[in-house]
Amino acid sequence: MELKIVVSEDSFKSADAYDIVYSNISFINLVRDEGGVMGEVIHPDAIMSYYLDYYLAQYKNGNFSQIVWNTQADYEFFDDIAKGLEKIGAVQNLALLNKQVEVLKGLDETVLEAFCESDYFGTNPTRDLLKNDDFYNLEEDIVELNAKWLKNHPDLEVLSIEEMFVKAETLLDKKISRE
Structure with missing residues (x-):
């Protein structure tokens, strides 16, 4: 079965703009909540859009340092975000991410491990070093770019809510309660 981005x-x-991003997230969450494995039944670009939203929310909430802490300095995650930012055309955000990943890579492994295992709040010089407020001054809107990219994606499938449930049931080969 050919995977689609379902909204x-x-x-x-x-x-x-956020409505289409959120619809993609909602469909992915429905499938996951019903036992689906993201990489098996969800389109890779749908997952990318989902993680771009996670990245944006985390940055807005607690800066780059929070993303590092919450992902346990997952370089693969940052590589995926970089690919996503590139795909949606978020040039400024990509440049900032690359700069921050270089700062992260410059940390001593022992210091980074201690940061990931420490309490995030309170006195935390590593957290403070990883913060970069330039993000808040960027003129690009990740939500707008993500939404525009989703709307023009060749694998986008636009369905009614009921059709979305049917699509999820087909992907999962099981009935889903419509609570």
Whole structure:
């Protein structure tokens, strides 16, 4: 079965850019909650969009240092985010991410491990070193770029809510409760 990026008709038609991003997230969460494995039944670009939203939310909430702490300095995650930022055309955000990953790579392994195992809050010089407020001054809007990219994706499938449930049931080969 060819995997698709699945979103609702309402989100596709919405003037609010976040609606289509959130619809993609909601479909992925539905499939995951029902036992689906992301890499097996979810389109890779749908997953990428999902993680770009996670990255954005984490950065807005606690800066780059929070992402490092929450992902336990997962370089593969940062590589995936970089590929995603490139795909959606977020040049400024990609440049900042690359700069921050270089700072991260410059940390002593023992210091980084201690940071990942420490409490995030309180006195934390490694956390403070990893912060970069330049993010808040970038003129690119990751949500807008992500939404535009999703809307124009060749593998996008726009469905009614009921059709989204049917699609999830087909992917999972099981019935899903419509609570």
